[in-house]
Amino acid sequence: MADSILDAYKVSHSQDDAVKADRKIKVGIIGTGWIADAHADSYKKCDDVEIVALADLVPGKAEAFAKKNGLENVRFYPSDKALIDAEKDIDAVSVCTYNRQHAPCTIYALEHGVNVLLEKPMCVTLDEAVEICRAEKKSGKILSIGFQPRFDENMKLVKKVVDSGVLGKVYYIQTGGGRRHGIPTPFGTSFIRDDTAGIGALADIGCYSIDMVMNAIGYPKPLTVTGYTSGYFGKKPDYLEKPEYVNEFSVDDFGAGFIRLEGDVILDFRISWAMHMDSPGDTILLGTEGGLRIPATDCWNGSIGGPLVVYHNVAGIPVETVIPEVDYHGNNFDRKIRSFIDAVITGGKAPIPSSQIIYNQAIIDGIVRSNKLGEEVKIEIPEI
Numbered sequence: 220m221a222d223s224i225l226d227a228y229k230v231s232h233s234q235d236d237a238v239k240a241d242r243k244i245k246v247g248i249i250g251t252g253w254i255a256d257a258h259a260d261s262y263k264k265c266d267d268v269e270i271v272a273l274a275d276l277v278p279g280k281a282e283a284f285a286k287k288n289g290l291e292n293v294r295f296y297p298s299d300k301a302l303i304d305a306e307k308d309i310d311a312v313s314v315c316t317y318n319r320q321h322a323p324c325t326i327y328a329l330e331h332g333v334n335v336l337l338e339k340p341m342c343v344t345l346d347e348a349v350e351i352c353r354a355e356k357k358s359g360k361i362l363s364i365g366f367q368p369r370f371d372e373n374m375k376l377v378k379k380v381v382d383s384g385v386l387g388k389v390y391y392i393q394t395g396g397g398r399r400h401g402i403p404t405p406f407g408t409s410f411i412r413d414d415t416a417g418i419g420a421l422a423d424i425g426c427y428s429i430d431m432v433m434n435a436i437g438y439p440k441p442l443t444v445t446g447y448t449s450g451y452f453g454k455k456p457d458y459l460e461k462p463e464y465v466n467e468f469s470v471d472d473f474g475a476g477f478i479r480l481e482g483d484v485i486l487d488f489r490i491s492w493a494m495h496m497d498s499p500g501d502t503i504l505l506g507t508e509g510g511l512r513i514p515a516t517d518c519w520n521g522s523i524g525g526p527l528v529v530y531h532n533v534a535g536i537p538v539e540t541v542i543p544e545v546d547y548h549g550n551n552f553d554r555k556i557r558s559f560i561d562a563v564i565t566g567g568k569a570p571i572p573s574s575q576i577i578y579n580q581a582i583i584d585g586i587v588r589s590n591k592l593g594e595e596v597k598i599e600i601p602e603i
């Protein structure tokens with residue numbers, strides 16, 4: 220289990236480290252693009268939080284963001300560093316930049332004693348993930364990674380079914396997902412350029428599929444990866460919102476990997492932003508006592524695509540047990556923000572810890588490396 224291996228480095232937070240709850244928690248948002256709106260919305264719902272500062276590299280963008288989101292009395296900065304340097308008593312920041320800036324912004328904030336909620340994917344390379352974990356260890360601050368599907372009540376059923384033991388020992392997992400026509404260019408090209416995103420579909424939505432199953436089985440350490448990526452569709456003008464984006468497209472739109480995990484488990488994974496297929500299939504977990512089918516979604520809406528089905532034998536007879544979906548209408552994003560703030564207040568454990576997500580990043584990094592080399596690669600994570 221990742222927790223037991225990597226949590227060894229974590230300092231335990233004492234109550235003295237915790238922010239006292241008799242005042243509002245001061246929060247900043249670094250990167251005021253698309254996803255920052257959701258962070259602002261959820262922070263605004265927390266009575267004990269005030270957004271005090273915003274930073275964006277694009278002149279005027281943070282100011283326009285404040286106006287759109289009705290944020291008053293906030294200070295504006297032209298970069299993450301300017302914000303962290305000036306806001307000496309800030310408690311926490313959301314890092315909502317494009318992927319290539321995840322590591323530098325997170326490390327700088329942690330080095331200055333600021334708690335961080337980091338958007339997914341954790342970063343671009345495994346080396347960056349290691350540096351982030353080292354900064355976290357040194358700082359003793361909270362770092363949580365923004366996987367909001369973890370808070371979905373139906374998603375939680377996946378782990379509950381595995382933990383119940385009904386599957387026996389899980390030995391093979393097929394997961395992933397994808398869209399037939401869905402290369403994201405919501406407000407420009409930051410998802411499809413190498414210098415901003417660094418990785419395409421593989422990290423953008425692939426990290427969610429990997430998290431769903433890795434979390435369910437306790438995040439075992441990845442050992443080896445055979446990976447493949449391609450980018451055929453981003454080069455076709457009719458697959459992009461604006462034809463001129465074709466010249467900007469420099470990441471993958473499809474990725475696949477065959478990963479050996481500690482404990483003799485195989486993870487067979489594929490993900491796409493665009494393909495000539497409706498779906499690459501449901502997620503399945505095969506165990507010695509039962510199998511679990513998780514119906515695919517129109518990737519990635521943060522929940523399951525229908526009731527889970529367990530395939531097992533009763534009195535030697537093959538049967539299927541349908542797990543009813545939970546009637547849940549909560550807001551996963553609000554839960555992600557609230558759980559982070561609670562951890563900051565109590566000095567407790569990060570809700571989505573880096574000690575798990577570093578393995579998620581290691582798999583993505585392994586797929587990229589293996590694709591470049593054209594052969595299987597070993598995953599080696601240095602001491603944190």
Ligand SMILES: NC(=O)c1ccc[n+]([C@@H]2O[C@H](COP(=O)([O-])OP(=O)(O)OC[C@H]3O[C@@H](n4cnc5c(N)ncnc54)[C@H](O)[C@@H]3O)[C@@H](O)[C@H]2O)c1
Nearest residue numbers: 250252253254274275276298299316317318320338339409
């Ligand atoms: N959790 C989710 O559901 C979800 C959904 C969408 C995007 N995301 C993630 O959020 C991140 C941002 O996505 P987005 O769509 O908002 O991107 P975006 O391109 O719309 O916004 C990113 C912003 O960060 C700014 N920025 C970059 N580096 C900076 C720095 N050093 N200091 C200050 N500002 C900086 C950019 O100028 C830009 O305005 C991505 O990593 C993406 O994967 C998560």
